[in-house]
Amino acid sequence: MRVAEIARLTGTTVRTVRYYHHLGLLPVPEERGGWRDYDLSHVARLSRIRWLVQAGVPLKSIGGILDSPAVAAAPAGAAVIEDLSEALTAVVEHLAETTRQRDMLASLLARARDGLTVSPMPPRMVAFFDRLEAASPDERTRAAVRRERDLVDVACYGGRMPPEAEYLFPGPDDGEDDGALAAYGQDTENLTDTQVEERAAQNIARFERVLGPQRCRELATQVDMSAIRSLFQLIAAAEPAYARVAEAMEPLLAKTIARWSTTP
Template sequence: MRIKEMADLAGTTPRAVRHYHQLGLLDVPPTVRGRREYGVEHLARLLRIRWLAGGGLPLPRVADMLAADESGADRDSVLRDLRAARRSIDAQQRALREQADRIDGLIAQVADGGTLSPLPSVLARFYDDIEDRIRAVGQGVSDKALRTVRAERQIMMILASRGAIPASAGLLVEGLDGAERDECARQIIAFARLDETGEASALRLAQDTWELALRHKEQTLAVLDDLPGGPLGRALWDLAEVLAGISYSQKAQQVFTTRLLALMLSDPEFAATIRRSAGREHPRL
């Protein structure tokens, strides 16, 4: 039979058959009257190759595996290749499940009015609300504060893309009532103006922020406790510190972040939770 006839019977193309010839998977048949003439043995071999490749075995290994199988020698290498192929399939299945979960999350997020962002919808709505509250204060005050809250939002989006924003963070912000959200807006306005008001204001603002956290201590601790630990946790804390240093480069703002961390570490429960995630060897701890 001719190459096209065999390819059709095997459900493939002549181009694929020639590719198998090049890889040494399929013998080149003898030429009859100037054309290659394929036999049943070639079709059987071709179908066997496609059956193995369809099972997930890489083509470059199929030739060696078939040779070992047909000779009955080196069965261990055949088993190794089969097990390696199975592990590869497992990895692909895990990746597909993760992709499916991400798409499911995006479907739910967009259906809930959210955007195509790793930032959870509940946090996106929270930042939208805070921006509205800042605008209500007045344009002269709000412009710098809006840039500040948007920088924080971007930091949270970056951390969310790394899996560092647990679901409990959404529960925390949902637990803030209108007065507390107004307080958050005022604190952001004050933080944005620290370059004008100085380090003493930074220390007072850190105390105010800490007191707000204490009013929701159980939920704040839950968020910290849900952060990953080990190398991933340390990497995420390092990333958060780098992002904060880039976004909040003013000295008074750094005084605020240093003081707030010190206040959190002064509480045994907060200290234990933070050190579990960030690692006790972290230079700031």
């Protein structure tokens, strides 16, 4: 048979058949009347190649697997087992990555259907920034909301936002939006040292109000202080305007968490 026929029989393409010839996986048949004449042995060999490819075995390993006299015999059998083990590991890793992508896409689709901005942030954070940006009374406040949103986005994308931080962002019924907007409207860069300390204390107090006593105690036993330090370092490096407030907040938050953890 001709190359087009063997390609059709095995569900592949003429180009792929010729590529396997180039790699040495499939023997090149003799020519008859100016055409390469394939027989059943070529069909069987190509079918086995396609079967292994569909199983996820790399092309570089297929020749050794097909030409091995017996899987159980050493040393050829050991090489086949190693190749198949590596192929299986690669497929499992790919499956895990595909599953992660599926879950992310499902989450993003759900947010889009709910009218939320698509973002790596948890939905509660996204809803908070969407709400405050829409309610900002002026461009200065709106710009400050967007800056902090970008900062949180970067932290979430880079895995530097502790999972517990989602609960620190007020919901629409917590009564914190007006105070948060007023804080965003301040000129952060020109705050006095006293105002910086006040701003840090206000933020911590808002966290406690939003969380409530029970959740404060629960989170205090779960939070990773190294993750919090990493987050504050990111804030200081990425947004100098917040650096002073972040510097004041970090030790204050650490003391508050320590207090939560010992409160009955």
